[in-house]
Amino acid sequence: MMRYNLSNITSFVTLRQEMDYIENYLAIQKIRFGKRISYQIDCAAELESMFIPFFSIQPLVENAVEHGILNKTAGGKLSVSALVHGSHIQICIKDNGIGISKNYLEELRNILQGTTLRKSQKGVGLYNCYHRFLLMFGKNIDFSIES
Numbered sequence: 001m002m003r004y005n006l007s008n009i010t011s012f013v014t015l016r017q018e019m020d021y022i023e024n025y026l027a028i029q030k031i032r033f034g035k036r037i038s039y040q041i042d043c044a045a046e047l048e049s050m051f052i053p054f055f056s057i058q059p060l061v062e063n064a065v066e067h068g069i070l071n072k073t074a075g076g077k078l079s080v081s082a083l084v085h086g087s088h089i090q091i092c093i094k095d096n097g098i099g100i101s102k103n104y105l106e107e108l109r110n111i112l113q114g115t116t117l118r119k120s121q122k123g124v125g126l127y128n129c130y131h132r133f134l135l136m137f138g139k140n141i142d143f144s145i146e147s
Helices: 015-036 058-069 102-113 124-140
Strands: 012-014 037-043 051-053 076-085 088-095
Touching (some): 015 037, 015 076, 051 124, 058 076
């Protein structure tokens, strides 16, 4: 994990490399938090060699754990999937954590779209992930966040 973290942040990795890193991260969280966290990772075999921006999914997974699952007394479940839907590829991070308030969700969406300037450290990881994908794939992506 340390070697992966020290890689060049401007580089690209295969989806399989990013998923392996996520698997390692979640295994550590599972050791730390035991029954409070469970997870499932699914990646379609035909997508494993696809290149994506370095460190572009793991921060989203970390947000789901830190802000969603661990803020829930009983913990929760997280799923990460990369699937093909017709001519589209969908990478989805889902959790059953505490959710996001309507106001904060709207603020995050505005930050992502650039209609609101970041006034604090809120949404920095989410913003960076979105913009890494945007730089690589242009307008061919749809990046959404729901509660």
